[in-house]
Amino acid sequence: MKGKILVTGGTGFIGSHTTVELQNAGYEVVIIDNLSNSNRDVLDGIEHITGIRPVFVEGDCANIDTLRQLFKENPGINGIIDFAASKAVGESVHKPILYYRNNLNILLNLLDLMPEFGVKGFVFSSSCTVYGEPDVNPITEDAPIKKATSPYGETKQVSEDIIHDVIASGSPIKAIILRYFNPIGAHPSGEIGELPNGVPQNLVPYLTQTAIGIRKELSIFGDDYPTPDGSCIRDFINIVDLAKAHVKALERMLDDKSDSNLEYFNIGTGEGLSVLQLLHAFESATGVKVPHRIVGRREGDIVKIWADPTKANTVLGWKAEVSIADTMRSAWNWQKKLRERGIM
Numbered sequence: 591m592k593g594k595i596l597v598t599g600g601t602g603f604i605g606s607h608t609t610v611e612l613q614n615a616g617y618e619v620v621i622i623d624n625l626s627n628s629n630r631d632v633l634d635g636i637e638h639i640t641g642i643r644p645v646f647v648e649g650d651c652a653n654i655d656t657l658r659q660l661f662k663e664n665p666g667i668n669g670i671i672d673f674a675a676s677k678a679v680g681e682s683v684h685k686p687i688l689y690y691r692n693n694l695n696i697l698l699n700l701l702d703l704m705p706e707f708g709v710k711g712f713v714f715s716s717s718c719t720v721y722g723e724p725d726v727n728p729i730t731e732d733a734p735i736k737k738a739t740s741p742y743g744e745t746k747q748v749s750e751d752i753i754h755d756v757i758a759s760g761s762p763i764k765a766i767i768l769r770y771f772n773p774i775g776a777h778p779s780g781e782i783g784e785l786p787n788g789v790p791q792n793l794v795p796y797l798t799q800t801a802i803g804i805r806k807e808l809s810i811f812g813d814d815y816p817t818p819d820g821s822c823i824r825d826f827i828n829i830v831d832l833a834k835a836h837v838k839a840l841e842r843m844l845d846d847k848s849d850s851n852l853e854y855f856n857i858g859t860g861e862g863l864s865v866l867q868l869l870h871a872f873e874s875a876t877g878v879k880v881p882h883r884i885v886g887r888r889e890g891d892i893v894k895i896w897a898d899p900t901k902a903n904t905v906l907g908w909k910a911e912v913s914i915a916d917t918m919r920s921a922w923n924w925q926k927k928l929r930e931r932g933i934m
Contacts, residue, residue: 591616591617591618592615592616592617592844593617593618593668593669593844594617594618594619594620594664594666594667594668594669595612595617595618595619595620595667595668595669595670595671595840596619596620596621596622596660596664596667596669596670596671596709597609597612597619597620597621597622597644597670597671597673598621598622598623598651598670598671598672598673598674598696598700599622599623599628599651599672599673599674599675600619600621600622600623600644600646600673601621601623601625601628601629601630601632601633601646602623602627602628602673603628603773603783603784603785603786603829604673604715604770604773604829604832604833605621605623605628605671605673606628606632606635606636606782607777607782607829607830607832607833608671608673608832608833608836608837609621609636609644610636610639610640610777610782610833611830611833611834611836611837612671612836612837612840613636613640613642613644614640615837615841617837617840618645619644619645620644620645620646620647620660620664620667621633621644621645621646621647622646622647622648622649622651622656622657622660622674623646623647623648623649623674624648624649624650624651624674625648626787627676627786627787628785628786628787629785629787630646630648632782632785633646635777635781635782636781636782638779638781639777639779639781639782645664647660647664651674651696651699651700652691652692652695652696652699653699654699654702654703657699657700657703658703658706661703661706661707661709665707667707667709668708668709668710668711668844669709669710669711669712669713669840669843669844670700670704670709670711670712670713671713671715671836671840672696672697672700672712672713672714672715673715674696675692675693675696675715675745676688676689676692676693676742677742677791678742678791678792679719679739679740679742679743679791679888679890679891680740680791680888680889680890681742681791682740682741682742682743682745682890683740683741683889683890685741686741689741689742689745690741690744690745693745693746693749694745694748694749694752697714697749697752697753698752700712701752701753701756701761701763704761704763705761705762705763709763710763710764710843710844711763711764711765711766711840711843711844712753712763712764712765712766712843713765713766713768713836713839713840713843714749714750714753714765714766714767714768715768715770716746716749716750716767716768716769716770717742717743717746717769717770718769718770718771718825718856718858718895718897719738719739719740719742719743719746719892720735720738720743720746720747720750720769721733721734721735721736721769721895722735722736722737722738722739722743722892723736723739723892723893723895724736724892724894724895727862727894727895727896728825728858728860728862728896728897728898729856729895729896729897729898730856730898730900730901731769731854731855731856731901735747735750739890739891739892740889740890742890743890750767753765753767753852754852757851757852763851764843764848764851764852765843765851765852765853766839766840766842766843766848766852766853766854766855767852767853767854767855768835768836768839768855768857769854769855769856769857770827770832770857770858771824771825771826771827771856771857771858771859771895771896771897772793772824772825772826772827772858773826773827773828773829773832774792774793774794774826774827774828774829774868774917774921775794775828775829775830775912775916775917775918775920775921776829776920776921776923776924777829777830777920777924778830778916778920778923780920780923780924780926780927781927782924783829783920783921783924783925783927783928784829784921784924785928785933793865793868794868794921795921795925796808797868797869797872797880797921798872798921798922798924798925799925800880800881800882801872801876801878801879801880801922801925802925802926802929806881807881807882807883808869808880808881808882808883809882809883809884809885810865810866810869810882810883810884810885811865811885811886811887811888811891812884812885812886812887812888812891813866813884814887815887815893815894816893817864817893817894818864819864819866819867820866821864821865821866821867822864822865822891822892822893822894823862823863823864823865823893823894823895823896824862824863824864824865824868824894824895824896825858825859825860825861825862825863825895825896825897826859826863826868826914826917827857827858827859827910828910828911828912828916828917828920829917830912831910831911831912832857834908835855835857835902835906835908838906838907838908839855839906842906849905855901855902855905855906855908856897856898856899856901856902857897857899857902857908858896858897858899858910859896859897859899859910860896860897860898860899860910861896862894862895862896863914868914868918869882871914871915871918872918872921872922874915875914875915875916875918875919875922876918876919876922878922
């Protein structure tokens, strides 16, 4: 084994796919998750893909005593990838206290315990929302950090500041902050994918649930934005591609290849796609029509944003590879697998 890695929120959408890529790369993985937006059946999917069942601790990372006990019972953890956060933009507007309390307490607890248990590397799950409404697209890592358009985005900005200040204070850790654009799709095996508890807050699971008949119709939030078709533009990235970026980031720190103790990378495809274009891409790739209607704009949404991934491509040695058509087919395959398993 290359090392032991703690994946917080590891049964979630991004966490489960990253766990697969870590295990495939030879790392031992310990997952902690409170199952607030996932379920433990994901562990079966991870095991079916990799042949290895990761160590699983059901617990809340916002509780420092729970985390300390985890480190004591699983000695030798030398890296952390942090996915444990509330992450729905729209929900954060209506529940800001929940988002600030949860997301910031988790981060503070992890950073507090890393030196105590000799953990060397920290990969933080950040977001392109830290750039706010950009002046220019595509966005590089040097773009100005603007006022966030939602409490969710604000927690990511504050978290980045906290990480910066902790490392600047002389803490013996390294960190890489990955600013995601919009992860979508599912593992090509159909064993794991995005399955939020309750009504999906993200676009693609709501889209696939509508396509299969669980939801009546998909709402498109606004068609009057200053974009070619009036809907918001995003950089949609395949979930497996995104997961592989975390392995690259972790290896960079653990192999002492970082240029500094804190680095930032944009993780996206470099191409902007509107919400309506994504819908049409799904219909074209699967042959399935999706009932939808235009509704009013959603508070907190950015009009258009996509990445300049040059730094990730050249410095991190990572590149998005999976096409949008294959990504849409993987999402649909996952939704059909869920129906076969009686999950509606």
